[in-house]
Amino acid sequence: MVPPPSSNHQAIQQFLSSVLSQHGTSALPYSEDTKWLIRQHLLSLTTTSPSLEPKTATFTHNDGRTVNLLQADGTVPITFISATYNIPVIIWLIESYPRHPPCVYVNPTRDMIIKRSHPFVNPSGLVSIPYLQDWIYPSSNLVDLARELSSVFGRDPPLFSQRPKPNPNPNYHPNQSSLGSVGNTGGGGGYPRPIVRPAQYPPYGSGGAVGKVEAEDAAEVHKRNVINKLVENVHGDMLQFSKTREAEMESWFRAQSVLRGREEEFNKGLKEMRDKMEGLELHLQVVLMNTDVLEAWVRENKGKLKGGSEDIDVDNAFECVDVLSKQMLECTAVDMAIEDAVYSLEKAVQEGAMPFDQYLRNVRLLSREQFFNRATAAKVRAAQMQAQVAGMAARAPRYAT
Template sequence: MAPSPSPPPPPASGAQYAHQFLNTALSQRGPSALPYAEDVKWLIRNHLVALADAFPSLHPKAALFTHNDGRAAHLLQADGTVPIHHAGATYNLPAVIWLPETYPRSPPLVFLSPTRDMLIKPHHPLVDRSGLVANAPYLRSWVFPSSNLLDLVRSLSHLFGLDPPLFTRSVAAPSPTPPPAHPAPPPAAASPAMRPEAVYAPAPRPYRFPASPQLAARQPPTEDPAEVFKRNAISKLVDTAYADAAALRTAREAEVDSLFAVQAELRGRGEAVNDGVRRITEEKETLERRLQDVVMATDVIEAWVAENRKGAADDTAEAEGAIQPADVLSRQMLECTATDLALEDTIYALDKAVQEGSVPFDGYLRSVRALAREQFFQRVLCTKVNNAQQQAQVARMAARAPQYAS
């Protein structure tokens, strides 16, 4: 079943109707959504609303566009006429401005759609034989996000006024017709991607353009030198302005590239910082778990110490008697060694005392002499006891030798 025709637009300004239509069109989701990036849909809406407000003859629509490679997509367009001023009269050029999928980062596609009684001027500097406006300076110097549809149409209107790209087949005197202030287009079939009430097409108007010089029967009048100079001066200024815009675009692109590089570096540093924060957080959690384990172990040890502190004095006495020498030589060896170490500690204490001035030097010498003599005797005794222990061990080993031999 064919879709129901869309009703004519309400009696409102072009900007109001464009606002309502674009709110509906750009809010679609799912299979019926228009193929534009979400971050630029608001900018696309603003471009079309501003264009409809300044040029009511251009209406936003959604239609099927077929690319050169055969792909088809539902895209937005501004369909209608572009007013121009030529030779003191106003004319309306039928045109369609398509917004490709990559708009507004890439320029739109502008086509002139001449009626049956119109022809495209051969070898026009801005329009090719198919009606595509391919060499317009504004399109060549398109810069995102500053470039927009309103300035594009204004530039095309000015340039086409200097050199109209369309002319009528007849050679009769032109009868210019100004564009109506509020066109009332008839209903048209709805696009499959949009709701039926959001799409409409403008009605055809009687277009009249100046006859082509190639088809005119009479010679064109001689132009005024002042007008020629003025037109050449305007063309020169336009070329200069677009050259400056192109140079500015190159500089801005280089600046944008550098900013993108800085943004990428900052993004990388942010990821590194986030990774470091994540590792620190994990290490903090591990340390907190270890701290809990240490606290629990400390509580256990403190409880054990409190429980076993009561019998500490008794345990000290028992510890002193827990180790007994094996024989008389071992006891004598233990006593000699303990005496030797005690004398060594006493001599060291006397050295520190005489250095600090706590002990007189003559008393220090007497005490050290007596302690050294006693230490000498203890060391000699230790040597004798050690020799006796070795002889006793050898005797025990010799006594056990026959047992091993048998």
């Protein structure tokens, strides 16, 4: 897949946003947390090196697997013996990019061959410069990689033409001279020149038509200068617009992160409120059940006070509803009676009415009996709690909202 045939930075942005936002079977195999960084790397690369164009294509691994990946296809400029040339390369962004370096290949045309025994390019075209070997995430990037490729290939070009070609323009500017005329080999043939994409320079005229050519060149130069100025202005405006849009997008992403944090806090608070509401509803059910019990007890004992309070037997004022309640009442009464007896014994010792050794014997006996009564009361209380829970579970459907 290739982006629209335009140098417009916005068109490239739209293309990258489209292919990196796809999901399902057509999604590119990059992790979601690195797609934004991949997009930024490619946009920065196309800004500094417009000759490298982002595309999607099928990449075949050494084990035969094929996968659809992003690539930067184009040329990197080099300067070799005072002439400018362009090296065709393909930069593949593998699945683990940018945590791992991309896979770079030189891409010779039909009339080019790869230099044998090149220190950084093997016969298949795979590039292994030190920058790739020392790749560090997240500081390493494609812009620095392209600069390093230009520097390394400028010192030792990896591509050459298969045979030297004659120069069709004898009056061509010296800076455009090919490398085919630089030195001779031992056999007397011309030294093979690298890539055939030199930088373009305006030709010069010759003979008696010099004045006419110069006049025409002046008009062309003025026109070209105006066009270049307009292009520079448009390019500057585009860069400024791009930076503004990127800053806005960064602010939107930050706002989105803040909103997500607030959403999490809101959901957490809502969950806590729901939990509290459930707890209050359960407490309300318990209160309603206790209300029913008290109202039933009042109805049952309402007529017992008609004869007057002076005729009430204190021991029979309260009736235990079951065996556990009766046992709990007895244990509590014994516990409180022993407390009173111990208090009386302490008073007797303080007043000298009882010897101290007799006091100790009585307190030990009473404490032993009090301990057993308290242990029995604890067991009875646990049994009552279990019975109450079972009763609440049986009555719960009546108060369900």
